[in-house]
Structures are given as structure tokens and as C-alpha cells.
Amino acid sequence: MGRATNGVGMYEDPLTHLPHKSVQEFARGQVIYSPANPAASLYLVILGRVKVSTAERDGSETVARIVCKEGLFGESALIGTSNNTETAVALDNVTLMGWSRGEIELQIERDPRLGVALSQYLVRECLELQDRMESMVVHRTPERVMLALIQLASNAGSMTPEGATRVASLTHQTIAEYVGTSREIVTFQLNRLRKLGMIKYSRKFMDIDVPRVREALRTPHTPHRVQSMAG
Amino acid sequence: MGRATNGVGMYEDPLTHLPHKSVQEFARGQVIYSPANPAASLYLVILGRVKVSTAERDGSETVARIVCKEGLFGESALIGTSNNTETAVALDNVTLMGWSRGEIELQIERDPRLGVALSQYLVRECLELQDRMESMVVHRTPERVMLALIQLASNAGSMTPEGATRVASLTHQTIAEYVGTSREIVTFQLNRLRKLGMIKYSRKFMDIDVPRVREALRTPHTPHRVQSMAG
Numbered sequence: 001m002g003r004a005t006n007g008v009g010m011y012e013d014p015l016t017h018l019p020h021k022s023v024q025e026f027a028r029g030q031v032i033y034s035p036a037n038p039a040a041s042l043y044l045v046i047l048g049r050v051k052v053s054t055a056e057r058d059g060s061e062t063v064a065r066i067v068c069k070e071g072l073f074g075e076s077a078l079i080g081t082s083n084n085t086e087t088a089v090a091l092d093n094v095t096l097m098g099w100s101r102g103e104i105e106l107q108i109e110r111d112p113r114l115g116v117a118l119s120q121y122l123v124r125e126c127l128e129l130q131d132r133m134e135s136m137v138v139h140r141t142p143e144r145v146m147l148a149l150i151q152l153a154s155n156a157g158s159m160t161p162e163g164a165t166r167v168a169s170l171t172h173q174t175i176a177e178y179v180g181t182s183r184e185i186v187t188f189q190l191n192r193l194r195k196l197g198m199i200k201y202s203r204k205f206m207d208i209d210v211p212r213v214r215e216a217l218r219t220p221h222t223p224h225r226v227q228s229m230a231g
Numbered sequence: 232m233g234r235a236t237n238g239v240g241m242y243e244d245p246l247t248h249l250p251h252k253s254v255q256e257f258a259r260g261q262v263i264y265s266p267a268n269p270a271a272s273l274y275l276v277i278l279g280r281v282k283v284s285t286a287e288r289d290g291s292e293t294v295a296r297i298v299c300k301e302g303l304f305g306e307s308a309l310i311g312t313s314n315n316t317e318t319a320v321a322l323d324n325v326t327l328m329g330w331s332r333g334e335i336e337l338q339i340e341r342d343p344r345l346g347v348a349l350s351q352y353l354v355r356e357c358l359e360l361q362d363r364m365e366s367m368v369v370h371r372t373p374e375r376v377m378l379a380l381i382q383l384a385s386n387a388g389s390m391t392p393e394g395a396t397r398v399a400s401l402t403h404q405t406i407a408e409y410v411g412t413s414r415e416i417v418t419f420q421l422n423r424l425r426k427l428g429m430i431k432y433s434r435k436f437m438d439i440d441v442p443r444v445r446e447a448l449r450t451p452h453t454p455h456r457v458q459s460m461a462g
Contacts, residue, residue, distance in 0.1 A: 063368055076354060079355060112339045112346055115347060115350060119349040122353035122354060126357050137367070137411035
């Protein structure tokens with residue numbers, strides 16, 4: 001997040017307008033909320049990463065968001081949806097701050113700039129979802145795995161002395177949920193990229209050679225449609 | 232849109248907090264904004280329908296939103312993105328009201344409930360995008376075409392004496408952009424649904440038998456992954 005400049009101007013950062021609260025800690029793998037126990041707060045990630053996904057009826061497939069430091073999640077608490085299907089799980093040991101719908105509304109009354117900042121944050125979130133949706137239509141799975149690596153590197157990476165971007169490891173299952181494909185396909189594609197020297201991974205880290213992945217994505221390809229007419 | 236109740240409570244309607252402005256009219260087919268001339272306003276649809284889509288580099292594929300009466304679009308005006316790739320086109324003769332970023336921010340300072348209402352509206356938009364993204368991963372194209380018809384009927388339909396839901400006609404190209412597939416596939420699937428008696432269409436209208444389409448969607452199917460491992 002962070003206050004940012006762009007071509008036209010600055011946008012507000014909700015963080016500077018949210019009142020300080022005591023932090024909550026969740027251990028790696030712990031469920032923060034789930035359909036059985038829906039989000040009652042808008043959460044801010046102080047430390048660690050959180051996976052937010054939607055349970056499908058058959059439990060087989062899902063598309064996840066990975067929320068990093070300074071990211072917000074649990075936005076549906078603001079509208080109090082009762083048919084909530086979202087689950088948030090700590091991917092690392094995480095530290096969060098949370099505000100109820102009532103607290104957020106009260107704070108906007110006190111400091112209307114929080115309303116501006118939250119709206120702007122949510123517009124950016126909509127644009128990001130729109131981009132990911134487009135990517136699902138336009139790109140084949142191997143390209144989507146590469147795009148996911150670039151996105152993860154830009155959200156949560158640190159540079160290694162060799163010039164790669166280091167990301168704390170994610171399971172292949174989590175990457176699959178982010179891409180919207182199966183674990184098997186992700187394992188296959190990551191092996192391929194590793195053999196090509198674009199990524200290296202250990203149990204703790206994945207080092208991503210972002211310029212090489214970008215270069216590979218620029219290689220021309222034939223646009224395609226994901227399904228045949230027989231569907 | 233509209234003020235709505237749900238399991239937990241009510242949410243605010245931005246319409247009741249937006250100051251009245253003089254209306255703008257666009258003829259069917261007219262471009263409201265485009266990458267060459269990006270949105271400088273948040274727009275409210277008073278009458279008619281608007282298609283909002285994102286231009287792809289190769290221009291071949293896109294995923295569109297269809298914004299109906301009382302819907303908002305041009306949200307990116309609130310963050311002043313300069314790399315705007317969105318295009319909005321009038322699908323009917325449309326009447327709009329528009330507010331600049333400055334006007335919205337000023338109004339939120341005056342009436343902080345607009346900040347609450349806009350945030351809630353945008354959270355619902357994010358959830359809808361998330362749903363559509365999931366649908367792309369989980370469902371095959373024929374099901375996605377049927378889901379699109381149900382969504383279009385629930386957003387903008389009126390009942391016929393026969394109990395079908397009548398929607399002002401949309402081109403197969405527009406439905407294809409909404410679904411995220413090709414025009415050819417949409418034509419093929421609509422013909423199939425017409426032969427099955429689930430829809431009827433003329434040049435002006437499409438009548439959708441929503442209960443029968445829902446019933447067809449409930450028929451069990453094997454979950455599938457959209458692409459093979461070879462990608």
C-alpha cells in the first residue's frame with residue numbers, strides 16, 4: 001500500500017487514518033475467520049502473510065488472495081454479509097490489527113478522509129481483481145504461473161545479492177489457489193521454470209529472477225481461448 | 232443498487248448522499264470514455280446500460296462489466312490512474328450524472344456517510360468480481376453463459392406474462408465480453424439454449440426462463456480444470 005504518486009496525483013493511505021488498536025497474533029496455519037465464524041473486522045496486516053480464499057461447494061477449487069504487510073482484508077465486515085464464504089488463514093506467524101464495522105463508520109464520521117482513503121483503496125483492489133480476471137481469459141496457465149511469481153515478488157520480495165527477488169516460501173497448493181489452477185499443474189510449471197534457471201527454491205525461500213521471467217513473458221504467443229466450442 | 236437489508240443489517244446507498252448534478256446524455260454506441268480520453272468522473276447511470284471493458288494490448292479479448300440503472304462506473308477517476316485502459320460505451324441511449332474526484336472528496340468532507348456508502352458499494356463490487364473470477368476457474372463455458380444470463384436477468388430484467396425475464400437485447404459480442412469468451416462460442420451456446428426452450432430472442436429482446444436455466448445449472452457435473460498440464 002503506502003502513499004503513492006502516479007501520473008495525476010497522490011492517493012490517501014487508509015493506514016494514516018485508522019485509529020491505533022492493540023494487535024492480535026495468529027500462528028502459522030491458524031484460521032482467522034471462516035464461513036462458520038465470519039469476519040467481524042476489517043483487518044490490517046502488520047507482519048506476515050494471510051491467504052484469503054472462498055470455499056467452493058465441492059471444496060475442490062478456489063481463487064485466493066495473498067495479503068502482505070500493510071494490506072487490508074476482511075472488507076466484507078463493512079457490509080455485514082451473512083452468506084459469507086470467505087476463509088482467511090495465516091501463511092506465516094502474523095500480527096494483525098482489526099476494526100469492527102461500527103468502529104470504521106464512527107472513525108469516518110470523525111475523520112472523513114478515512115472514507116476517501118478506504119474508497120480509493122477499494123478502487124485499487126477492484127482494478128487488481130479485474131486485471132487478474134482478464135489474465136485468466138487472455139493467458140494460458142504457464143503464463144499465469146509466471147505472472148503470479150512476478151506479482152508475489154513485487155508484493156513481498158526482497159533482493160538477494162545475485163539480483164533475484166526472494167519470497168518466503170509458499171506451498172504449491174497456495175500458488176495454485178492464487179493462479180486458479182491445480183497443485184499438480186503448479187508443481188509441473190515450477191519444475192519447468194527451475195530447469196530454465198528462472199527460479200530456485202528451498203524449503204524456506206523461492207528466489208525469482210524477475211527480469212528473466214518478464215523476458216519470457218514478452219516472447220510472442222498466439223492469443224487463444226481457454227475452451228473449445230464444445231466446452 | 233438500492234438500500235438493502237441482509238442477514239446482519241442495512242448498508243448505505245451512495246445515491247442518497249451524492250449531490251444532484253445536471254444530467255449528461257449519450258446516444259447508443261457512443262464512447263463515454265476511453266484510454267485516449269480517460270474517465271474524469273465517477274458516473275451514475277440514471278437510464279440505459281453502459282458496457283465497461285478493458286482494452287487488451289492485442290485488442291482481441293476482454294472482460295466487460297454491464298452497468299445498469301443506479302449503478303456506478305468510472306471508479307478509477309477516484310484514484311486518478313494515468314495508465315487507464317478502460318473504455319465505457321453506451322449500450323442504449325443513456326442518461327448519466329458524473330462527479331469529479333474533487334467533488335466526491337469535498338462531498339465526503341461535508342457528509343462522511345458518503346464515504347461509508349461508497350466504501351460499502353466498492354466492497355460489494357469486489358465481491359462480485361471475486362465471484363466472477365471464481366466462476367471462470369470452476370465452470371465450463373456453457374455454464375458461464377447460463378450464469379451470465381441469470382446475472383443479466385437479475386440486474387436488468389422485467390417479467391413477461393409467460394413468467395420469463397425480459398432483457399433488452401445485447402449483441403452476442405457484448406455477452407462474449409461479459410463471459411470472457413469468443414462471439415462464436417456465445418452464438419453456439421445461445422442457439423443451444425434456444426433449442427432447449429430456455430431462452431427466446433428477437434432483435435429487441437431476450438426472454439430468459441430463469442428457473443429452467445437455474446435447474447439446468449443444478450444438474451450435477453464433474454468438476455474440471457480449464458487446462459491440461461501441457462497448458
